[in-house]
Amino acid sequence: MDYKIKSYSEMDTIELAQNIESEKFKNMVICLEGDLGSGKTIFTKGFARSMEIKEPVTSPTFNIIKEYTTGEMPLYHMDLYRLDGNVEDLGIEDYYKKGGICIIEWADMIEDYLPRHYLKIKFKIIDENTRLITIEPKGSKYEELCEAVL
Ligand SMILES: Nc1ncnc2c1ncn2[C@@H]1O[C@H](COP(=O)(O)OP(=O)(O)O)[C@@H](O)[C@H]1O
Ligand SMILES: [Mg+2]
Numbered sequence: 001m002d003y004k005i006k007s008y009s010e011m012d013t014i015e016l017a018q019n020i021e022s023e024k025f026k027n028m029v030i031c032l033e034g035d036l037g038s039g040k041t042i043f044t045k046g047f048a049r050s051m052e053i054k055e056p057v058t059s060p061t062f063n064i065i066k067e068y069t070t071g072e073m074p075l076y077h078m079d080l081y082r083l084d085g086n087v088e089d090l091g092i093e094d095y096y097k098k099g100g101i102c103i104i105e106w107a108d109m110i111e112d113y114l115p116r117h118y119l120k121i122k123f124k125i126i127d128e129n130t131r132l133i134t135i136e137p138k139g140s141k142y143e144e145l146c147e148a149v150l
Contacts, residue, residue, distance in 0.1 A: 001143070003135040003150045006126075013039045013131065014046030019149040020119070021050035025141070026073065026099050029115050031107030034123030036081075039131050040105045043121070047103060048075055059105075064090060074100030080109045087113050117142060 007013045020030075030047075032040040041059050048057040053071035059079055068075040076095045083090075087110050095102050096115045107114060117139025124132040135150065137143045 001137075001146075003146060005133045005135065005150070007039070007131040007133055009129055010039070010042050013042050013133070014049070016133065017043045017046030018050040020145070021047045023145045023148050024051070024073075024101055025145075027097055029096055029102045029118040030104070031114060031118050031120045032103065032105045032123065033108045033120070034131075035125060038123035038125050039133075040123060041079075043123075044077055044103045044105070047101075048077075051075060051101070065092070065095070074098065076100055076102045078102065078104045080104065080106040083109060119145070 005016060007016065032043060034040055045057045048068060048071065051071035051073070053068045053075055055068055055070055057068065057077065062082070064078060064080065064083060066077045068077065076098070078092065078095075092110065092113055093115075107120070119142045120136040120138060122134040122136070124134070126132055135146060137146045
């Protein structure tokens with residue numbers, strides 16, 4: 001089952017991220033899709049804040065992958081927007097099993113390299129402050145998580 005949620009402010013999107021974070025588990029993978037400025041990084045910041053990560057979470061545009069290790073478990077934040085080389089060189093698949101959380105912005109760019117099970121979240125800009133957020137759990141663990149928090 002897919003979930004459609006309207007977010008009317010940055011805070012709404014942060015609260016959604018924090019609800020999902022409350023049911024996080026090791027090796028969880030969250031794939032974010034949506035145009036520039038649709039709220040993917042805001043979602044990630046909300047999630048990281050809930051994990052009690054102390055470093056500021058910024059868009060990892062130039063690094064592609066940023067690791068945050070001051071929280072309850074590691075957070076691997078990927079942003080594939082400027083990926084120009086080979087996906088294989090990133091070794092992204094290694095991160096799915098490192099015992100942390102992976103949040104991948106622009107995950108649709110690497111569809112063939114995603115794990116079998118993950119939480120897909122799509123952001124659509126409706127107007128300045130409104131976003132339509134579609135959540136599609138892939139796999140039973142993610143379905144259960146959605147049932148618990150959405
Ligand atoms: N409902 C909303 N949810 C998330 N961001 C919103 C919302 N309404 C307005 N915004 C603004 O949209 C921008 C989203 O930026 P960002 O999260 O960096 O986008 P992305 O990572 O998808 O490119 C921010 O400036 C934020 O303040
Ligand atoms: Mg971003």
